[in-house]
Amino acid sequence: MTAEQYQGLNALSQPGEFTELDRFMFESWGYLVIPGVLSADQAQECLEAATRLHERAGTTGWAQVGRGFETEQSLDNLIDHPAVLPKVRALYGDRFILQSAWCTKQPAFGGLGGWHQDGSGAYDFKQLAYPIPLLQLRASYLLTDQSLPRMGNMEMIPGSHRAQVPLPADIRRDKADLPIGHVICAPAGSVLLFHNAVWHRTYIHDGDYDRYTAHYIYSPPWVRFSDRFTNDKDYLERTTPVRRYLAGEYERPDAPFGAGYPATVFDDESK
Numbered sequence: 001m002t003a004e005q006y007q008g009l010n011a012l013s014q015p016g017e018f019t020e021l022d023r024f025m026f027e028s029w030g031y032l033v034i035p036g037v038l039s040a041d042q043a044q045e046c047l048e049a050a051t052r053l054h055e056r057a058g059t060t061g062w063a064q065v066g067r068g069f070e071t072e073q074s075l076d077n078l079i080d081h082p083a084v085l086p087k088v089r090a091l092y093g094d095r096f097i098l099q100s101a102w103c104t105k106q107p108a109f110g111g112l113g114g115w116h117q118d119g120s121g122a123y124d125f126k127q128l129a130y131p132i133p134l135l136q137l138r139a140s141y142l143l144t145d146q147s148l149p150r151m152g153n154m155e156m157i158p159g160s161h162r163a164q165v166p167l168p169a170d171i172r173r174d175k176a177d178l179p180i181g182h183v184i185c186a187p188a189g190s191v192l193l194f195h196n197a198v199w200h201r202t203y204i205h206d207g208d209y210d211r212y213t214a215h216y217i218y219s220p221p222w223v224r225f226s227d228r229f230t231n232d233k234d235y236l237e238r239t240t241p242v243r244r245y246l247a248g249e250y251e252r253p254d255a256p257f258g259a260g261y262p263a264t265v266f267d268d269e270s271k
């Protein structure tokens with residue numbers, strides 16, 4: 001089967017504005033797939049940056065490297081990408097931060113990852129409320145082609161962010177398939193935008209090359225960073241005001257979590 005022939009069911013969106021249909025699909029399934037966010041050249045540039053990051057870190061096997069935006073301009077440019085940021089703003093309003101950014105590598109011939117929901121090992125988000133609130137909105141930039149299954153895709157369980165019961169322990173233990181697992185098929189340069197509570201995993205990769213995906217995780221401003229303890233000062237000096245704001249660096253005249261936040265840093269008020 002070719003990529004063109006594969007017509008999987010997808011919560012397909014478009015770059016830019018968060019439409020009413022986007023909201024309905026996101027509420028229903030917990031994720032959206034946005035093709036065409038990066039051109040082939042841009043995806044290639046980010047792929048080379050992601051590869052360099054992992055080479056510098058000396059990773060082996062499945063691995064993730066954080067804060068690549070500090071050293072790689074092409075990865076910094078994704079933080080407030082105009083194809084994705086309006087959707088993040090529509091879901092959160094204008095006060096949120098980049099909680100972390102991870103470049104993940106699924107190695108050549110890599111196996112299945114474990115099923116999980118995103119969150120904090122230190123404090124399970126399930127303890128907060130039902131349904132689990134949106135606290136880590138993830139934009140995953142596919143940097144290698146994932147147009148067909150078994151290309152190191154993400155596999156999602158649609159609607160599972162609203163499940164009142166856990167994924168069965170034997171399925172988690174055995175990394176087993178289930179009938180409603182949805183392998184996300186999309187070309188390089190596409191973005192998968194998803195809610196932290198959607199059950200997901202890394203799918204099998206049959207290719208003889210490493211698969212890279214760049215994940216950007218946005219959170220309310222009081223969530224702590226998970227890829228860094230503090231922001232790099234040199235980075236803050238050279239980046240843009242919007243990215244400094246998203247790094248959580250802005251004047252707070254009174255208590256850290258009280259009033260006194262700037263109203264918004266975004267020039268364009270439309271979402």
Ligand SMILES: O=C(O)CCC(=O)C(=O)O
Nearest residue numbers: 104106118200201202213
């Ligand atoms: O990049 C991947 O394969 C999956 C990453 C993931 O599921 C995670 O970091 O929670």
